[in-house]
Amino acid sequence: MSLRAAATTTVAALAAALAAALPVVVAGQAAATPVPQPPAATEGNRAAAREAAGSPGTLDTLSRFFAREGRISAAAARPRIEGETIPVHYLSPDFVAGRADAPVSRMEFLVSKAVSSDGQQAALWTAKTGAGWQVVNIATGDDEFRYGAVGARKLPGGTVFREPQIDAWYVSGGGRVLPLDEDAVRAVGDRGTTLAAYRARVVKAYGDKLPGSAYARGGKAGGYDAAAVAPGAPGAAGAGAGAPAEAVAAAAAAAGPAPGPESGLLPVIGAASAGAAVLALLGVRRVRRAQTTA
Template sequence: TGAALFTAAAPALADDGRAAPPKLTATTLEAAHEAATEPATLTTLSRFFAREGAVSAKASAPRIEGKAVPVRTLSAAFVAGKPGAAPSTLDYLASTAVSSDGQKASLWTVPGAGGSDAWQVVNIATGDDEARYAAQGARALPGGTVFREPQIDAWYVHDASRVLPLDEDARTAVGAKGATLDAYRARVRQAYGDKLPGSGYARSGKAGGYGPEAATGPAPAPAPGPARGAALAGSPAPAGTA
């Protein structure tokens, strides 16, 4: 569940006109954390945690727990079979917020108009999937890269040769023991290869863009992009969204 509680400046664009992926450095991780801990952000979090009346905004006393983690999603270039394409692309950084009554939420942060030193929060999503799967992936495959296939809401971790599942949806897709990277590429290319940006499927509107609709309903799975939560009104969508 996302909450339209922030506004933000437009991000830098890549050559194809889509939002350029953020750069992952120690500086950007710290900038994302600072954005999440700003007083204005904590005030908004108080309202978010109080939205269903479980706790009052004043009593929610939100805090940011741990460090920001990178959130990656299945890469369209990988699905298309482009030589050297990484399986996933970095979309945003997520910080975990915790309320006094134990509620958790993820703050999505992206670069602002000022670049790597001006990161800003653009969305709040309930739960702590991002941090939880990042930690789980580090245990399952040390040094691996955690990413999400949003069309089926599946989380994985991969290295240079294999892909391992981190949740039930991923286990259904690749089996409990995972798959080789080549086998996974073949699977996603078959599933989404004709639904990429610029395809007739996408132009017809059936793909629904790269938004939250990607993981809902019986319609054919759209092209890669984040599905959990919603980019906020007036704010930039994470890289890889349209």
């Protein structure tokens, strides 16, 4: 089993790499500026996200992505989109802020699964932008789909969500929050906890790290520095579908290892209203580490 761990990098480096590697904006078009994400995944949203994931430009980028380590050639990768496009939920900043009736999580992006001819898998994060639904990140593996299935079995009808600050996955429903991986078990125990107790824990952990806090203004939000964002990021002018996907891997490699929870450098929750798909690309990369599903 594997799970992504967050690692910080510079806004400018990663935004530039993504602009070069992902076919989100072509030269001469207006920048794909972030916009608030829909509160739920409608059939129309899913269809638009899946269309973006399966576009010729995205598939071309995926071919190079799957070939980046030399296991297969780009020509032989023949990527395809499999299964349903699903919503991904993250811990909600409104819940952490203690706002009345705020749900524990909110939809941050939609994700589609890509598979290469040799069985490699990748998750295509798709978010709504000023230019429509676009692919904003490619991540190895199938965490979102795997934990979605685990959560559905553990609590049918519940909502699976991620607490990105500690890389933990949960399922919530009926006033309970249940763990889906070992990070979540460490946070809430193997039997889970009540929604009220979970709120108390995240308020204590992150209540002083919300947008607008001194922590955020001090630039400790996973390396996010608003002054460093190039105009129009993540879709900088001049980006095209023909640019090398290896730029993503190069930027990620330059970022170095992820800071552990003990470092105190936790990403600010809800750093922008556009959803973590667009936001994470401005200060976070995704890699994998060994992990056990609860």
